[in-house]
Amino acid sequence: QVQLVESGGGLVQAGGSLRLSCAASGRTSSLYAMGWFRQAPGKEREFVAGIRRTGGSTDYADSVKGRFTISKDNAKNTVYLQMNSLKPEDTAVYYCAASREIMSRYTFRYDYWGQGTQVTVSS
Numbered sequence: 001q002v003q004l005v006e007s008g009g010g011l012v013q014a015g016g017s018l019r020l021s022c023a024a025s026g027r028t029s030s031l032y033a034m035g036w037f038r039q040a041p042g043k044e045r046e047f048v049a050g051i052r053r054t055g056g057s058t059d060y061a062d063s064v065k066g067r068f069t070i071s072k073d074n075a076k077n078t079v080y081l082q083m084n085s086l087k088p089e090d091t092a093v094y095y096c097a098a099s100r101e102i103m104s105r106y107t108f109r110y111d112y113w114g115q116g117t118q119v120t121v122s123s
Contacts, residue, residue: 002026002112004096009117012086016121020081022096022114033103034079035110036070038092038119045095047105049081059103064090086121094119 008020022034035050049070050059058070069082079096094117097110104110 002028002031002098004098004112004114006094006096006114006117009094009119011120011122014086014088014121014123016086017082017084018086018119020083020094020096020117020119022079022081024077024079024098028077030100031098032101033099034070034072035097035099035103036079036081037095037097037107038090039095039116040092043092045107047107048094050103050105051079052103057103059105061105083119086119088121088123090119091121092119093117 003025005023012018031053033052036048037045038048039045047061048064051070051072067085072079096114098112099110102109
């Protein structure tokens with residue numbers, strides 16, 4: 001089993017920045033990729049960014065490309081999401097996810113999920 005704990009959410013003005021962290025514990029050696037997803041009120045959970053634990057290749061949703069950066073520190077079993085130039089439409093609960101087999105944009109490909117952290121961007 002793997003446990004994921006997110007932190008770093010909060011309230012920020014449009015144009016500002018936040019950095020989210022996701023600390024993994026348990027059988028982290030079994031993980032292949034990590035991802036960030038978000039869910040706004042009344043909307044489906046959507047992919048934001050993903051990263052492979054080995055090699056570090058990344059993927060981003062078009063809506064955040066050029067503004068958000070996903071990174072990892074395998075020694076700390078932590079994944080980060082640096083969010084710059086935030087917009088009100090980035091407001092959502094952000095979830096960290098981990099997959100044992102694949103890096104994907106689909107939620108069903110991920111085996112473990114954190115509890116989420118709220119990000120609110122005011123205009």
